[in-house]
Amino acid sequence: MTAADRVSALGYALLAALAREPMTGYALAQLVRDPIGFFWETRHSQIYPELARLEAAALVASTFGPGPGPRPKRTYAATDAGLAELRAWIAAPSRFGGRRDELLLKVYASWLVEPSVTLGLVQSARRHHESNLERYLTRDASARARGIAELGPRDPRFADYLTLRRGIDFERGRIAWCDWVIDQLAVDDPGVASARRRATP
Amino acid sequence: MTAADRVSALGYALLAALAREPMTGYALAQLVRDPIGFFWETRHSQIYPELARLEAAALVASTFGPGPGPRPKRTYAATDAGLAELRAWIAAPSRFGGRRDELLLKVYASWLVEPSVTLGLVQSARRHHESNLERYLTRDASARARGIAELGPRDPRFADYLTLRRGIDFERGRIAWCDWVIDQLAVDDPGVASARRRATP
DNA sequence: CTCGGCTATGTCATTCTTGACATAGTTTGG
DNA sequence: CCAAACTATGTCAAGAATGACATAGCCGAG
Numbered sequence: 001m002t003a004a005d006r007v008s009a010l011g012y013a014l015l016a017a018l019a020r021e022p023m024t025g026y027a028l029a030q031l032v033r034d035p036i037g038f039f040w041e042t043r044h045s046q047i048y049p050e051l052a053r054l055e056a057a058a059l060v061a062s063t064f065g066p067g068p069g070p071r072p073k074r075t076y077a078a079t080d081a082g083l084a085e086l087r088a089w090i091a092a093p094s095r096f097g098g099r100r101d102e103l104l105l106k107v108y109a110s111w112l113v114e115p116s117v118t119l120g121l122v123q124s125a126r127r128h129h130e131s132n133l134e135r136y137l138t139r140d141a142s143a144r145a146r147g148i149a150e151l152g153p154r155d156p157r158f159a160d161y162l163t164l165r166r167g168i169d170f171e172r173g174r175i176a177w178c179d180w181v182i183d184q185l186a187v188d189d190p191g192v193a194s195a196r197r198r199a200t201p
Numbered sequence: 202m203t204a205a206d207r208v209s210a211l212g213y214a215l216l217a218a219l220a221r222e223p224m225t226g227y228a229l230a231q232l233v234r235d236p237i238g239f240f241w242e243t244r245h246s247q248i249y250p251e252l253a254r255l256e257a258a259a260l261v262a263s264t265f266g267p268g269p270g271p272r273p274k275r276t277y278a279a280t281d282a283g284l285a286e287l288r289a290w291i292a293a294p295s296r297f298g299g300r301r302d303e304l305l306l307k308v309y310a311s312w313l314v315e316p317s318v319t320l321g322l323v324q325s326a327r328r329h330h331e332s333n334l335e336r337y338l339t340r341d342a343s344a345r346a347r348g349i350a351e352l353g354p355r356d357p358r359f360a361d362y363l364t365l366r367r368g369i370d371f372e373r374g375r376i377a378w379c380d381w382v383i384d385q386l387a388v389d390d391p392g393v394a395s396a397r398r399r400a401t402p
Numbered sequence: 403c404t405c406g407g408c409t410a411t412g413t414c415a416t417t418c419t420t421g422a423c424a425t426a427g428t429t430t431g432g
Numbered sequence: 433c434c435a436a437a438c439t440a441t442g443t444c445a446a447g448a449a450t451g452a453c454a455t456a457g458c459c460g461a462g
Contacts, residue, residue: 173374
């Protein structure tokens with residue numbers, strides 16, 4: 001309702017975070033770096049203008065307090081209209097897709113370079129995914145220990161758990177694919193096989 | 202070399218396609234819809250200006266011929282400088298990330314809505330991934346039948362095969378996760394469980 | 403005591419991306 | 433025979449995203 005016009009996907013991401021608890025733009029930037037960052041990345045320079053747009057549409061409201069820098073600290077909360085808008089968006093038809101994957105793009109062009117270059121690329125990606133996986137597994141273990149897996153679908157922590165599981169599956173799938181690609185490269189170049197063995201003892 | 206300045210990721214995607222064979226902007230738009238679309242999506246309205254930029258940087262070259270519409274048909278080919286630029290980019294450090302996943306964002310906020318709404322969302326996603334998987338599996342079977350899996354890393358068709366495998370793994374992982382989420386929703390709502398059984402006989 | 407990092411908020415220019423508009427011949431199916 | 437879809441190329445305005453710049457107090461490590 002009201003002049004809720006068109007809200008961008010980022011707007012919904014911010015609203016989804018604020019639906020859990022009120023927080024500052026800075027805290028949203030942290031969230032969008034890590035837990036939300038798995039499925040929605042952005043920079044703080046985009047968050048502040050988007051919060052202003054959401055506030056203009058009355059989907060969030062802000063309160064001021066003393067801040068650490070030159071400006072006052074501003075805490076945002078989702079309004080009832082904001083929550084209603086978010087609920088409507090969840091129920092509306094989604095567009096799946098919108099992928100952007102630099103690694104796959106590089107692998108697509110990898111026939112142009114020596115296998116050792118591709119190997120380096122894939123090993124570097126593997127390390128990245130390995131470190132992500134470790135982080136997610138730690139979080140998952142702690143969530144399970146706290147009984148979050150039994151909370152049911154109306155608890156935000158349960159929703160965290162659902163997305164975290166996808167993160168874990170994703171990273172594992174990627175690591176398995178990286179290993180498979182490394183093996184494929186080794187078929188034509190025995191030097192690559194030993195590199196793979198050294199990388200994964 | 203030359204004034205190759207900064208090429209955008211889309212520029213590299215186009216260059217990667219043109220490195221295989223010369224083609225028109227329209228053909229590139231088709232590619233970016235389907236095989237490349239899995240890891241890099243865009244619209245034709247972005248392809249034409251980007252091709253102009255690549256040509257200005259001498260990374261691609263175009264030739265004109267008779268076209269079906271009001272304008273002549275323009276076929277682009279990667280230049281040696283373009284191939285060099287592409288090779289350098291593959292070897293350069295990558296930034297992993299840049300995810301944008303509307304489904305996960307909605308699931309993150311799904312505690313706000315009734316489980317039946319979440320169920321609909323996830324089932325719709327499942328159908329989408331199921332249809333993608335089917336398409337990829339058909340392509341994979343045909344690639345294997347033609348012995349492409351044995352070609353080695355310096356053949357573009359082998360690079361296709363590497364990325365296609367990731368597509369298959371990705372869709373399977375997603376489907377498995379969708380099924381798991383549907384089961385999780387069923388724990389609290391027996392009506393959901395029967396919906397799941399009907400959806401996957 | 404100083405340096406770096408964290409909290410915290412914003413702006414700005416540039417680039418990227420989207421969706422709509424525009425045009426026109428050929429091919430395919432009902 | 434007619435309509436729809438396909439080939440083919442482009443523009444344009446609006447909105448989204450990136451990276452750099454700017455500011456400043458507080459806190460911990462060395």
